[in-house]
Each structure stands twice: as structure tokens, then as C-alpha cells.
Amino acid sequence: MNTDLHALGVPDALQHFPPTVAEVVSRLDRLHPATYARTRNALDGAVSGLSPYFTHGLVSLPQAAIRLARHHRLGYDDKLVFEFGWRAFFHHVWHHAGDGGDAILKAMKPVKLWSGRYSDTVPADVREGRSGVPAIDSAVRVLYATGYLHNHARMWLASYLVHIRKVHWRAGADWLYGHLLDGDLPSNHLSWQWVANQFSSKPYYFNAGNVAKFAPSSAWKAWASPKTAIDKPYEEIDAMARFRGDHGAEHGQHAAVAEPDCTAAPPEPLVAATVGAQRFSGTWPAPPAGSDPSLAVELVHPWALSERRHAGVRLGLVHLPAHTAWPWNGRRWQFVLQRMAEVCDTVFIGDATTLAGVLQGRPVFAQATRFPGYRQALAALTRDLRPAPRLFADPPMACGSFSRYYEAAQREQPDFQRLLVP
Ligand SMILES: Cc1cc2nc3c(=O)[nH]c(=O)nc-3n(C[C@H](O)[C@H](O)[C@H](O)COP(=O)(O)OP(=O)(O)OC[C@H]3O[C@@H](n4cnc5c(N)ncnc54)[C@H](O)[C@@H]3O)c2cc1C
Numbered sequence: 086m087n088t089d090l091h092a093l094g095v096p097d098a099l100q101h102f103p104p105t106v107a108e109v110v111s112r113l114d115r116l117h118p119a120t121y122a123r124t125r126n127a128l129d130g131a132v133s134g135l136s137p138y139f140t141h142g143l144v145s146l147p148q149a150a151i152r153l154a155r156h157h158r159l160g161y162d163d164k165l166v167f168e169f170g171w172r173a174f175f176h177h178v179w180h181h182a183g184d185g186g187d188a189i190l191k192a193m194k195p196v197k198l199w200s201g202r203y204s205d206t207v208p209a210d211v212r213e214g215r216s217g218v219p220a221i222d223s224a225v226r227v228l229y230a231t232g233y234l235h236n237h238a239r240m241w242l243a244s245y246l247v248h249i250r251k252v253h254w255r256a257g258a259d260w261l262y263g264h265l266l267d268g269d270l271p272s273n274h275l276s277w278q279w280v281a282n283q284f285s286s287k288p289y290y291f292n293a294g295n296v297a298k299f300a301p302s303s304a305w306k307a308w309a310s311p312k313t314a315i316d317k318p319y320e321e322i323d324a325m326a327r328f329r330g331d332h333g334a335e336h337g338q339h340a341a342v343a344e345p346d347c348t349a350a351p352p353e354p355l356v357a358a359t360v361g362a363q364r365f366s367g368t369w370p371a372p373p374a375g376s377d378p379s380l381a382v383e384l385v386h387p388w389a390l391s392e393r394r395h396a397g398v399r400l401g402l403v404h405l406p407a408h409t410a411w412p413w414n415g416r417r418w419q420f421v422l423q424r425m426a427e428v429c430d431t432v433f434i435g436d437a438t439t440l441a442g443v444l445q446g447r448p449v450f451a452q453a454t455r456f457p458g459y460r461q462a463l464a465a466l467t468r469d470l471r472p473a474p475r476l477f478a479d480p481p482m483a484c485g486s487f488s489r490y491y492e493a494a495q496r497e498q499p500d501f502q503r504l505l506v507p
Pocket residue numbers: 125132133134135136137139140168169171172173175234235236237239240243262265267268269270272273274276277280
């Protein structure tokens with residue numbers, strides 16, 4: 086079934102996300118920090134839609150801030166910079182988390198709001214967009230049709246699943262991750278924990294009044310959720326969260342939407358259409374046109390799809406063993422493969438650790454990532470792992486809250502303009 090995104094009030098800019106730097110530049114040049122600050126909470130507000138590009142490294146936070154500074158004077162007080170700070174904070178927490186970063190996949194705080202057992206699966210009615218709560222069913226439709234959701238819709242979905250439907254935050258986070266173009270383990274999994282009260286001082290709740298306030302004005306009816314489980318004052322929502330089991334779907338028949346498949350490997354026709362003859366065949370190919378074989382090989386993984394800055398060979402890596410635990414839907418595979426084919430000379434899809442022999446004797450480097458599976462595979466192939474670009478002066482000690490992180494970053498570098506030096 087085709088979703089009518091205009092009928093759901095989705096702004097044009099949040100419907101399609103071509104994986105190109107031209108798109109990034111156009112989004113940045115249209116972004117107005119003052120308008121952003123005023124409207125960002127509304128589902129049809131002037132948000133950037135930049136998250137898929139940050140997640141996959143087409144642009145970094147410092148590059149974005151430098152570009153914005155051409156037309157706007159930015160400081161720590163700007164709401165947009167503050168939100169950039171949230172992304173940086175989640176990555177800071179990932180960087181300091183135990184088990185090589187994997188600790189963020191478990192509860193950060195041992196609190197339990199409800200004494201019952203949260204479910205390990207997302208109920209079919211929610212996955213199929215037929216819970217009967219319009220705010221939830223519309224969010225699921227937008228997610229499947231675009232790979233993107235506004236921050237408020239993410240918060241509603243997570244809060245509904247955890248507090249009203251009693252789904253374990255980890256099950257919800259894993260499910261959402263697979264369908265997002267911007268799926269980013271620290272931003273996603275720590276946000277779910279924040280909603281669930283596992284990484285915050287209080288749980289996040291919403292109700293029908295909150296939906297009515299922030300729903301798109303042109304499609305208010307598609308989101309407004311009167312006479313549903315969430316149409317209650319906050320004290321009652323709090324009581325549901327703490328004392329009641331799964332509320333279940335609303336009574337009655339509700340139309341279903343098909344959930345896109347998430348797969349542990351990109352579909353072969355998609356590989357043929359995007360990577361085609363650039364696919365790495367197993368033996369080292371003749372040097373790709375324009376590259377210098379005497380220079381180092383850069384390993385380019387899905388979170389480092391930046392423009393080429395290096396004259397040697399760029400080898401794209403899709404390390405399949407990592408995706409068994411973290412499958413993606415076709416839209417995300419397409420985004421990554423299309424971009425990887427564009428910025429790499431050749432693309433390897435398989436078990437990256439088998440490349441050790443092929444790479445032997447050549448200098449090899451890569452941008453570091455803590456992503457499970459890729460982290461270990463890259464470490465097996467090179468010791469030259471370079472940190473991802475940072476905007477903020479990252480405090481050396483782990484900060485347990487965003488406010489501490491942001492204060493510490495400002496203490497380390499009080500003059501924001503100094504961070505904007507290319
Ligand atoms: C349950 C839940 C899951 C989330 N999962 C992800 C995820 O997988 N990947 C992801 O990038 N973000 C995630 N977020 C954070 C946030 O919702 C998105 O970053 C934001 O909606 C992306 O849209 P945008 O680029 O238009 O944001 P804008 O509002 O235009 O903000 C600009 C940039 O600032 C950063 N940012 C803004 N808000 C936040 C925030 N609350 N937390 C962290 N960074 C933020 C993002 O990098 C974003 O691209 C999640 C939030 C929640 C509540």
C-alpha cells in the first residue's frame with residue numbers, strides 16, 4: 086500500500102533523502118537557526134532532515150557548523166547547536182561505555198518503573214500500523230515510507246511502546262533502528278533508554294493533548310488521538326506506566342500497512358544496480374583509474390561515507406557478519422550502497438576479516454567506529470584507526486548527563502567561534 090505522505094502532513098524535505106553531498110549542502114543552506122528554534126517541536130516545523138547524512142558520515146558536525154556559519158552567527162545558546170550537542174553527547178557516552186561501547190545496549194541505570202515483565206517483541210498491531218492510536222499508526226506509516234521520523238514522533242512511539250504497551254526498550258530500539266535511514270546506535274538506543282527512564286532522571290510521557298499541539302496543521306486529523314489510551318491526564322499515564330500491564334490495541338478494525346523486510350545482507354539485485362562491476366572480487370584488482378597504488382588503502386565503512394580526501398585506493402566495506410544482529414531494510418541498504426559506490430573505487434561485501442591477506446604489506450587506514458562487528462573487523466585489518474571529526478571540545482572524562490557534557494565542553498572551549506575554524 087502506498088502511503089500518502091502529504092495526507093500525513095510530511096513536509097517535502099522530509100520525504101526523500103538522496104545520498105549525495107549536493108543534498109547536504111542544499112539542506113544546510115536552507116536551514117535558519119532562528120526559524121529552527123521557533124518551530125522544531127512541530128512535526129511540520131523547519132527541521133533539517135540532516136540525520137541520515139550525519140549518521141553515514143556524508144557530513145560531520147564541524148563541517149555542518151562551518152557551512153552554517155557562512156550565513157549565521159552561531160553560539161552554544163543556539164537551539165540547533167544544542168541539538169548537535171545531543172548527538173555529540175550520545176557518541177561521547179558510547180566512546181566511554183564498557184565492552185568496547187556495547188554497554189549502551191544494556192540498561193545504563195538499574196531502575197525499573199513497572200514490576201512486571203516487559204515484552205521482548207514489538208506487537209504486530211504496532212508493527213502493522215493498526216494499534217488504533219492515530220499518532221502511532223501514522224508514525225509507523227511515515228517511518229516505513231521515508232526511513233525518517235520527526236523527533237517528537239520518535240518520542241511518542243517509544244513512550245507508547247514502553248509505558249503503555251509494556252515492550253522492553255531494547256526490543257523497540259532494535260526494531261526502530263532497522264527501519265531508520267539515520268539509525269545510529271548511540272542516538273537511538275540511548276534515546277530509548279532516556280524515554281524508558283534507564284538513562285534519565287524521569288520517564289518521558291506524552292498524551293493526546295501533546296499530540297494535538299505538535300501534529301502537522303495540514304493533517305491534524307491523521308495524528309490527533311482522542312478517545313484512545315493516551316487521551317488521559319499525565320497522572321493517569323504515569324499510573325498506567327507504573328502499575329498496569331499491556332493496554333493492548335484499541336478496539337475495532339484498523340487498516341494495516343506492510344512492514345518492509347529487514348535483511349542481514351543487501352538484496353542481490355540492489356547490489357547489481359548500485360555497486361555493479363565495482364564489486365571487489367576477492368583478489369586485489371588492477372588499481373582503479375585515478376588512484377595511486379603506492380599510497381595507503383582507505384577502508385570506508387558505512388559510517389564514514391565522506392567525500393574523498395585521499396589520493397590512494399578507497400575500499401568500501403560491508404562487513405556482513407555485523408548485520409546478522411543489525412539488519413537494515415532495502416531503503417537503508419540502497420542509501421549506503423549507492424553512496425559507497427560513488428565515493429569508493431571498489432566495494433567489498435562479505436566477511437571483511439578475510440581481506441587480511443589481500444591487504445598485507447600495504448599501508449591501510451580507516452575512520453574508527455565502535456559499531457559491533459565492524460569495530461573488531463577494522464582492528465584486525467589496521468592499527469591506523471583515526472577518530473571521527475568532532476565539533477565540541479570533548480571532555481576527557483565520561484559525563485553521565487547531557488547538561489554536564491555541554492557545560493564541560495563550553496568550559497574546555499568557551500569561544501564557540503574557535504570551533505568553526507576549518
Ligand atoms: C526514540 C528515539 C530514537 C532516536 N533515534 C535516532 C537515531 O537512530 N539516529 C539519530 O540520528 N537520531 C535519533 N534520535 C534523535 C532525533 O530524533 C533525531 O536526531 C532527529 O529527529 C533527526 O532529525 P533532523 O536531522 O531533522 O534533526 P534536527 O532537529 O534538524 O537536528 C539537527 C541534528 O541535531 C541532532 N539531533 C537533533 N535532535 C537530537 C536528539 N534528540 N538526540 C540526538 N541528536 C539530535 C541530529 O544529528 C540532527 O540531525 C532519536 C530520538 C528518539 C526520541
